[in-house]
Amino acid sequence: MSERVAQHLAGQREAILERLLTLIRFPSVSTDPAFAEGMRGAREFLLDRLRVIGMQDVQLLDAPAGQPAVYGAWTGAGPDKPTIMIYGHYDVQPADPLELWQSPPFEPTLRDGRIYARGASDVKGSTTIAIETVAAFLAVEGGCPVNVKLFLEGEEEVGSPSLPALIEAHRGLLAADAMLSADGGGAAGKVPVLNIGCRGITALQFSLRTAKKDAHSGKVGGAMRNALHEMARLVATLHDDDGRVVVEGFQAGAGPLTNALRVESASLPLDEPAWYAEFGAAPFGDPAYTVRERTTLRPSVEVNGMWGGYTGRGGKTVTPAEAHAKLTMRLVPGQDPAAAQAAVKAHLERHAPNGVALEFHYSPGGTRAYTLGADHPLRAAASAVLRREKGAEPAVMRLGGTVPITTLFQESLGMDSLMFGLASADEDAHAPNEFFRLSSLDEGLRLWPLLLTEIGRMPAAAFRRTS
Amino acid sequence: MSERVAQHLAGQREAILERLLTLIRFPSVSTDPAFAEGMRGAREFLLDRLRVIGMQDVQLLDAPAGQPAVYGAWTGAGPDKPTIMIYGHYDVQPADPLELWQSPPFEPTLRDGRIYARGASDVKGSTTIAIETVAAFLAVEGGCPVNVKLFLEGEEEVGSPSLPALIEAHRGLLAADAMLSADGGGAAGKVPVLNIGCRGITALQFSLRTAKKDAHSGKVGGAMRNALHEMARLVATLHDDDGRVVVEGFQAGAGPLTNALRVESASLPLDEPAWYAEFGAAPFGDPAYTVRERTTLRPSVEVNGMWGGYTGRGGKTVTPAEAHAKLTMRLVPGQDPAAAQAAVKAHLERHAPNGVALEFHYSPGGTRAYTLGADHPLRAAASAVLRREKGAEPAVMRLGGTVPITTLFQESLGMDSLMFGLASADEDAHAPNEFFRLSSLDEGLRLWPLLLTEIGRMPAAAFRRTS
Numbered sequence: 003m004s005e006r007v008a009q010h011l012a013g014q015r016e017a018i019l020e021r022l023l024t025l026i027r028f029p030s031v032s033t034d035p036a037f038a039e040g041m042r043g044a045r046e047f048l049l050d051r052l053r054v055i056g057m058q059d060v061q062l063l064d065a066p067a068g069q070p071a072v073y074g075a076w077t078g079a080g081p082d083k084p085t086i087m088i089y090g091h092y093d094v095q096p097a098d099p100l101e102l103w104q105s106p107p108f109e110p111t112l113r114d115g116r117i118y119a120r121g122a123s124d125v126k127g128s129t130t131i132a133i134e135t136v137a138a139f140l141a142v143e144g145g146c147p148v149n150v151k152l153f154l155e156g157e158e159e160v161g162s163p164s165l166p167a168l169i170e171a172h173r174g175l176l177a178a179d180a181m182l183s184a185d186g187g188g189a190a191g192k193v194p195v196l197n198i199g200c201r202g203i204t205a206l207q208f209s210l211r212t213a214k215k216d217a218h219s220g221k222v223g224g225a226m227r228n229a230l231h232e233m234a235r236l237v238a239t240l241h242d243d244d245g246r247v248v249v250e251g252f253q254a255g256a257g258p259l260t261n262a263l264r265v266e267s268a269s270l271p272l273d274e275p276a277w278y279a280e281f282g283a284a285p286f287g288d289p290a291y292t293v294r295e296r297t298t299l300r301p302s303v304e305v306n307g308m309w310g311g312y313t314g315r316g317g318k319t320v321t322p323a324e325a326h327a328k329l330t331m332r333l334v335p336g337q338d339p340a341a342a343q344a345a346v347k348a349h350l351e352r353h354a355p356n357g358v359a360l361e362f363h364y365s366p367g368g369t370r371a372y373t374l375g376a377d378h379p380l381r382a383a384a385s386a387v388l389r390r391e392k393g394a395e396p397a398v399m400r401l402g403g404t405v406p407i408t409t410l411f412q413e414s415l416g417m418d419s420l421m422f423g424l425a426s427a428d429e430d431a432h433a434p435n436e437f438f439r440l441s442s443l444d445e446g447l448r449l450w451p452l453l454l455t456e457i458g459r460m461p462a463a464a465f466r467r468t469s
Numbered sequence: 470m471s472e473r474v475a476q477h478l479a480g481q482r483e484a485i486l487e488r489l490l491t492l493i494r495f496p497s498v499s500t501d502p503a504f505a506e507g508m509r510g511a512r513e514f515l516l517d518r519l520r521v522i523g524m525q526d527v528q529l530l531d532a533p534a535g536q537p538a539v540y541g542a543w544t545g546a547g548p549d550k551p552t553i554m555i556y557g558h559y560d561v562q563p564a565d566p567l568e569l570w571q572s573p574p575f576e577p578t579l580r581d582g583r584i585y586a587r588g589a590s591d592v593k594g595s596t597t598i599a600i601e602t603v604a605a606f607l608a609v610e611g612g613c614p615v616n617v618k619l620f621l622e623g624e625e626e627v628g629s630p631s632l633p634a635l636i637e638a639h640r641g642l643l644a645a646d647a648m649l650s651a652d653g654g655g656a657a658g659k660v661p662v663l664n665i666g667c668r669g670i671t672a673l674q675f676s677l678r679t680a681k682k683d684a685h686s687g688k689v690g691g692a693m694r695n696a697l698h699e700m701a702r703l704v705a706t707l708h709d710d711d712g713r714v715v716v717e718g719f720q721a722g723a724g725p726l727t728n729a730l731r732v733e734s735a736s737l738p739l740d741e742p743a744w745y746a747e748f749g750a751a752p753f754g755d756p757a758y759t760v761r762e763r764t765t766l767r768p769s770v771e772v773n774g775m776w777g778g779y780t781g782r783g784g785k786t787v788t789p790a791e792a793h794a795k796l797t798m799r800l801v802p803g804q805d806p807a808a809a810q811a812a813v814k815a816h817l818e819r820h821a822p823n824g825v826a827l828e829f830h831y832s833p834g835g836t837r838a839y840t841l842g843a844d845h846p847l848r849a850a851a852s853a854v855l856r857r858e859k860g861a862e863p864a865v866m867r868l869g870g871t872v873p874i875t876t877l878f879q880e881s882l883g884m885d886s887l888m889f890g891l892a893s894a895d896e897d898a899h900a901p902n903e904f905f906r907l908s909s910l911d912e913g914l915r916l917w918p919l920l921l922t923e924i925g926r927m928p929a930a931a932f933r934r935t936s
Contacts, residue, residue, distance in 0.1 A: 201687065205784055214749030218899070220668065220870025223769035223799050224712065225754040226745075230772040230794075231712075234704035241698060243822075245691065278693075282681030283790075284824025287692040302690035305697040306787050311774035312795060317672055319797050319870070320773050323750075327697075328779060330786050332690050355710075357751025403687025403786070432685070 004147075004455035007138045011447040014138070019443065021051070022110075022130040025092070026119045029108040032069050032093035033160045040108075041069060041156060044092045048072045048133075048154055055137035057152060063172050065164030069093065069156030073175065076140065077149040084379075084462045085149035086454070087178035087417065088136070089407060090129030091158035091185060094121035095432045102434035115440050122438035124431035128184035128423040129154060131446035135454060147458025151178050155407075158185065162406055169414050178417055179465035180380050182453070186405050186421030189449055190442040194388035194396035195270060197421045198381060201298065202333035203404040204343040204368025208350060210236065211359045213323040216311075222321050230310050232358045233325035239353045240303050240346075246288045247303045251345035255336035259291070259299055267294050270397035297402035302332045303346060331368075332402065339368030372408040372419070373400070379464045380420040383456040387449060422453060471614075471918035474605045478914040481605070486910065488518070489577075489597040492559070493586045496575040499536055499560035500627045507575075508536060508623060511559045515539045515600075515621055522604035524619065530639050532631030536560065536623030540642065543607065544616040551846075551929045552616035553921070554645035554884065555603070556874060557596030558625035558652060561588035562899045569901035582907050589905035591898035595651035595890040596621060598913035602921060614925025618645050622874075625652065629873055636881050645884055646932035647847050649920070653872050653888030656916055657909040661855035661863035662737060664888045665848060668765065669800035670871040671810040671835025675817060677703065678826045680790040683778075689788050697777050699825045700792035706820045707770050707813075713755045714770045718812035722803035726758070726766055734761050737864035764869035769799045770813060798835075799869065806835030839875040839886070840867070846931045847887040850923040854916060889920060 011018065025047055029040035045062065049072055052060045057074030064070045072092065077085065097107035097120045105111035110119035117127070132152070139146040153176065157164055169176060188195035212227035242248050259267075274293045278285055287296040296302075310325030312318035331342055347362055354360050374381055388396040401421075408419040424446040430436045478485070492514055496507035512529065516539055519527045524541030531537045539559065544552065564574035564587045572578035577586035584594070599619070606613040620643065624631055636643060655662035679694035709715050726734075741760045745752050754763040763769075777792030779785035798809055814829055821827050841848055855863040868888075875886040891913040897903045 212750060217748055218870060219771040219773060219797055220799060220868065222764060223771045223869065224767050225760045225763040226748060226750050227753045228771055230775045231704060231708060234701040237698060237701035238705040281684055281693060283679060283693050286694045286824060293692045296692040297689060300691050304686040304690045304695055304788055306686060306785055307778035307780045308697045309776040309780045313774045313776045317795055317797065318773055321771055328784055330686055330784065332687060357753060401687065402690065403685060
């Protein structure tokens with residue numbers, strides 16, 4: 003039946019594009035209270051759209067002190083069919099620096115077959131594809147192949163601070179057999195790719211102090227610890243010359259890569275010289291692993307920010323008494339976020355000499371790496387759709403980044419996820435001149451009906467094995 | 470004759486204090502154009518004062534694009550008497566952070582026998598002492614024991630950028646046998662101290678680049694050089710665990726400390742535990758040297774500022790492509806500033822691995838260390854005055870910091886200098902709640918007449934030996 007749905011969607015293409023552009027025009031920047039009106043506008047547009055297409059139980063799910071999520075369900079497929087939560091988010095990153103945009107970030111502009119606008123790729127494009135797919139099933143077939151719960155978050159771009167509380171408050175409404183995410187994934191493009199996992203993350207910020215106050219470098223230089231020298235020496239202990247993390251205990255649980263994992267990782271080839279060339283960077287990293295392995299199957303420790311002393315124009319002859327650094331650690335399956343975080347903290351404490359005081363600022367724990375099991379029905383369904391549509395067995399890949407909701411939904415609702423977004427990695431999400439390809443919109447409007455149909459062929463029981 | 474002058478000065482004490490407070494009230498911050506009016510006010514006050522006390526040739530010496538200096542001469546002592554340039558400066562450091570001041574920085578406040586205000590210690594207090602000493606000689610004796618050229622700079626706190634050009638433009642006016650500085654020195658306090666030198670300085674700023682743009686740490690973490698890691702590793706190569714500089718060629722010319730220098734350095738004892746305790750810092754530095762040696766007779770390399778990546782609130786998962794550092798190097802006699810600077814630059818280049826591009830920002834060269842020769846008449850005169858007044862042979866010390874004018878006047882006008890300021894090291898110059906002791910004002914008004922009288926006993930010829 004998805005063929006009629008796909009035809010309907012193709013016929014509605016101009017109207018769908020117009021609705022996507024309308025959604026994009028709401029400047030829904032979640033991190034900045036100045037954009038509260040844009041957030042409200044996007045929410046109301048979505049609430050209205052879900053009601054119009056015939057979703058039930060349409061409502062805002064309030065977060066205690068955060069941005070409410072938009073919710074709507076359609077459960078007419080009956081208890082024997084799987085219930086699928088479809089995840090998307092309506093908030094976007096800030097558009098700064100504005101001066102680098104070729105067209106205004108919240109006035110979507112069509113150029114060269116692309117929609118240029120903040121949020122077009124991340125993730126209003128793919129969110130619209132998901133909603134319109136459900137709309138088309140309801141309009142053409144009078145129902146969906148599966149039960150659907152649409153959950154559109156408003157805090158993804160600020161790290162979903164209210165999401166755990168929100169889930170806790172609405173466990174019943176949110177119960178489902180599995181989650182299909184419009185965010186993440188690599189469904190677009192010529193090479194069929196199945197995105198089955200992501201690295202986890204934990205973070206640590208610390209300040210280092212060598213004296214109670216800054217001193218004049220003329221007066222003390224040569225006889226007093228300089229906080230910047232100490233920060234440099236400490237950060238330099240985290241990696242070896244090849245960039246391998248040399249923090250004792252950090253990799254606990256990560257284990258060596260199995261042959262199966264290495265074969266899986268190699269299923270999607272990477273042109274390593276081209277990859278480095280795109281960044282204008284030289285090859286780097288543990289030579290025992292491929293670049294894809296280094297960035298998806300191996301953990302990392304990265305200093306994201308480091309500062310201290312005088313950083314303004316000209317000079318200041320100061321021997322700084324304090325320095326600061328922000329770190330994030332990417333985690334792979336098997337690593338416990340709190341343990342990895344504690345290992346880095348202990349390493350820094352162990353390497354700080356007498357006379358160097360450390361102060362840590364962090365939320366204990368973090369997000370585990372996520373992997374969708376090889377035998378999960380979502381994986382089988384998505385593979386079948388991609389295989390048929392693209393004429394080849396999909397390559398399997400993992401994200402080097404982190405999609406906290408995959409871990410969160412699994413840990414709190416026991417729900418596995420598949421990312422099936424249509425955004426491509428080159429679309430400058432989070433950067434000026436973000437865009438979304440119109441061809442990806444069209445592709446999404448073909449793939450999503452196929453995927454829901456494929457999932458609908460599976461009995462709900464297939465999702466409920468306890469393993 | 471200095472006794473009558475000193476008595477006159479003591480009698481005028483309230484009027485002198487009032488004039489000092491008036492001078493302090495001009496917010497003469499040279500670095501910030503917003504304070505142009507304060508700079509102008511201080512200059513006009515000084516021009517007026519020099520005319521009133523009977524100086525000749527009173528004028529502003531214009532710097533091409535900088536702050537003019539205030540100049541006035543009195544040459545009535547005749548050609549057989551030495552001509553002494555008296556140096557001071559009327560500009561002050563910015564008062565920020567304002568919220569840490571207990572009383573407004575430009576409303577001088579008397580508390581506990583101290584004048585609290587920006588510029589009180591550095592260096593309007595000692596500059597006023599010098600001017601009022603000349604004024605008293607002219608008023609009481611009708612003349613000074615020596616010929617005097619008062620030179621009050623307006624750019625000392627911004628590194629005297631126009632001074633070389635200004636000197637070049639006014640070589641005739643500025644010609645003198647020696648220079649006596651109201652800035653620097655340790656004439657105040659119970660222990661008689663003769664300040665006979667200072668370390669030199671050279672500076673270097675550099676940026677480090679590992680890629681053409683920042684990247685998402687999830688996407689690249691583990692496979693791309695992080696500019697902050699590279700900065701840390703590079704800075705960590707500059708010193709060993711004890712803080713010894715390990716930059717090849719940097720110490721060229723510095724040589725080992727002679728026994729004479731070590732004895733000289735020990736003439737002013739330092740309570741090392743108390744010194745460290747004042748800064749709240751642990752003992753540190755090359756254990757082969759005392760703290761005074763480390764800070765005055767040994768060269769140093771200090772990172773004054775270091776920064777890169779995300780330094781705002783919260784976190785950002787970025788792998789930064791660039792990082793920055795500002796360095797200054799303190800130099801000792803024998804070191805060539807350009808050579809020391811080049812050695813540090815070469816060290817950084819040598820230690821930057823492939824894939825790390827360095828870009829340097831610096832003015833070639835710098836300021837040599839300065840030493841007033843052991844047999845210089847200024848040294849003999851000041852020693853005699855301090856010995857008589859304080860009842861003990863003055864200890865000899867050097868500044869760990871740099872007084873570029875000492876080197877500049879020597880190199881450009883062949884003029885040696887003695888620093889004979891009354892500021893004390895604990896008076897929080899350059900910091901909030903700067904103060905100047907009223908007791909130091911009184912002491913200066915006794916010592917300066919004695920010193921000028923002592924110098925006046927020496928024939929001009931004593932200053933003109935070619936050595």
